[in-house]
Amino acid sequence: MTFHASLRHFSDSRITHGGVAVTRSSFSRQQVAAITGLSTRQLGYWRKTGLVVPQTFTPGGHARYSFTDLIALRAAKRLLEANVSLQRVRKCLQSLTRFLPTIEQPLVELSLVVTGDVVLVFHDQQTFDALTGQQWVFPVAELVAEVERLQKSRPAPEQGELFLAENC
Amino acid sequence: MTFHASLRHFSDSRITHGGVAVTRSSFSRQQVAAITGLSTRQLGYWRKTGLVVPQTFTPGGHARYSFTDLIALRAAKRLLEANVSLQRVRKCLQSLTRFLPTIEQPLVELSLVVTGDVVLVFHDQQTFDALTGQQWVFPVAELVAEVERLQKSRPAPEQGELFLAENC
DNA sequence: AAGGAACAAAAATTGATCTTTTTGTTCCTT
DNA sequence: AAGGAACAAAAAGATCAATTTTTGTTCCTT
Numbered sequence: 001m002t003f004h005a006s007l008r009h010f011s012d013s014r015i016t017h018g019g020v021a022v023t024r025s026s027f028s029r030q031q032v033a034a035i036t037g038l039s040t041r042q043l044g045y046w047r048k049t050g051l052v053v054p055q056t057f058t059p060g061g062h063a064r065y066s067f068t069d070l071i072a073l074r075a076a077k078r079l080l081e082a083n084v085s086l087q088r089v090r091k092c093l094q095s096l097t098r099f100l101p102t103i104e105q106p107l108v109e110l111s112l113v114v115t116g117d118v119v120l121v122f123h124d125q126q127t128f129d130a131l132t133g134q135q136w137v138f139p140v141a142e143l144v145a146e147v148e149r150l151q152k153s154r155p156a157p158e159q160g161e162l163f164l165a166e167n168c
Numbered sequence: 169m170t171f172h173a174s175l176r177h178f179s180d181s182r183i184t185h186g187g188v189a190v191t192r193s194s195f196s197r198q199q200v201a202a203i204t205g206l207s208t209r210q211l212g213y214w215r216k217t218g219l220v221v222p223q224t225f226t227p228g229g230h231a232r233y234s235f236t237d238l239i240a241l242r243a244a245k246r247l248l249e250a251n252v253s254l255q256r257v258r259k260c261l262q263s264l265t266r267f268l269p270t271i272e273q274p275l276v277e278l279s280l281v282v283t284g285d286v287v288l289v290f291h292d293q294q295t296f297d298a299l300t301g302q303q304w305v306f307p308v309a310e311l312v313a314e315v316e317r318l319q320k321s322r323p324a325p326e327q328g329e330l331f332l333a334e335n336c
Numbered sequence: 337a338a339g340g341a342a343c344a345a346a347a348a349t350t351g352a353t354c355t356t357t358t359t360g361t362t363c364c365t366t
Numbered sequence: 367a368a369g370g371a372a373c374a375a376a377a378a379g380a381t382c383a384a385t386t387t388t389t390g391t392t393c394c395t396t
Contacts, residue, residue: 035315041391042389044339060338063339071315074315086347143246147204208368229369253379254357255358255379256378
């Protein structure tokens with residue numbers, strides 16, 4: 001599964017006019033390189049290895065990238081700039097394709113948080129690791145209630161008047 | 169700097185009545201173990217190594233944990249349960265103590281997201297890595313605008329009427 | 337000119353080993 | 367009984383070589 005596929009369903013509407021698709025933006029590899037800041041070498045390699053694969057071609061057989069492809073490429077570049085390796089980007093997208101199908105809203109509602117080795121996906125109050133799909137949000141507020149609950153189910157603590165004068 | 173210190177400033181108010189501190193909860197190591205689910209071995213080791221250090225003592229010299237300590241201990245336990253190693257917990261707390269001092273609201277407003285290797289702290293629209301303090305949120309929505317901007321500063325793309333019939 | 341192939345350098349991952357940290361258990365002291 | 371010390375097992379982190387992935391450069395083909 002490619003990045004293209006995982007992003008495909010949201011941006012094509014941008015190139016419609018009056019509700020009807022009139023034309024479709026289409027970019028050559030050189031243009032894409034100029035716009036995204038990626039090298040043509042990267043574009044070719046990523047295409048060959050399935051990361052972002054353009055789906056249209058000129059009559060002469062040359063690939064043409066869509067606007068959607070541009071978004072995908074730019075996202076990948078941003079991840080690289082955050083020191084996420086390409087191999088991790090691939091893995092992230094694999095797991096995203098397992099989660100995104102259940103999402104109705106456009107991808108615009110997603111946020112990614114990238115720190116070091118991890119890419120987190122935020123969507124609709126949920127957070128999960130784009131690599132593993134693992135999910136665990138941990139509000140500290142809960143802890144206070146939790147400790148109080150645990151405390152109540154136990155023998156009452158000593159009431160330490162003796163120690164009031166001491167430092168916290 | 170200990171976990172205790174980083175959490176100290178919020179929960180003590182819970183044991184005041186009518187605005188005046190009347191008494192202070194105080195727990196023995198055994199009680200703490202029973203309440204938090206940690207072993208006495210862990211409590212002793214964590215105290216010796218500075219992770220959670222109780223600040224009050226019985227006349228006989230025995231340590232007594234505060235309610236604040238319980239919160240800290242429970243938080244640490246939850247992190248361990250999320251497969252965050254103790255060494256990472258230590259590092260998280262070190263960097264938290266660099267950030268928390270600037271926070272006015274109670275810790276209750278924090279949320280942590282824990283996945284595998286990373287502990288993220290959410291506070292007031294901000295997100296940062298509790299380990300490194302690094303901060304990078306990456307809303308996908310921005311990408312669309314970004315690509316459009318990049319595109320405008322470049323020669324207009326080919327208008328590909330030719331390719332309308334092809335799959336995308 | 338545009339894309340593809342070949343070669344090489346750079347970057348990242350993997351696996352194995354070694355060191356350090358953490359925890360349980362048992363025994364000792366008060 | 368409570369805590370501390372000692373020993374050992376388990377878990378985690380650090381290091382390093384070998385392998386794989388990724389990218390740049392150059393040359394070739396159409």
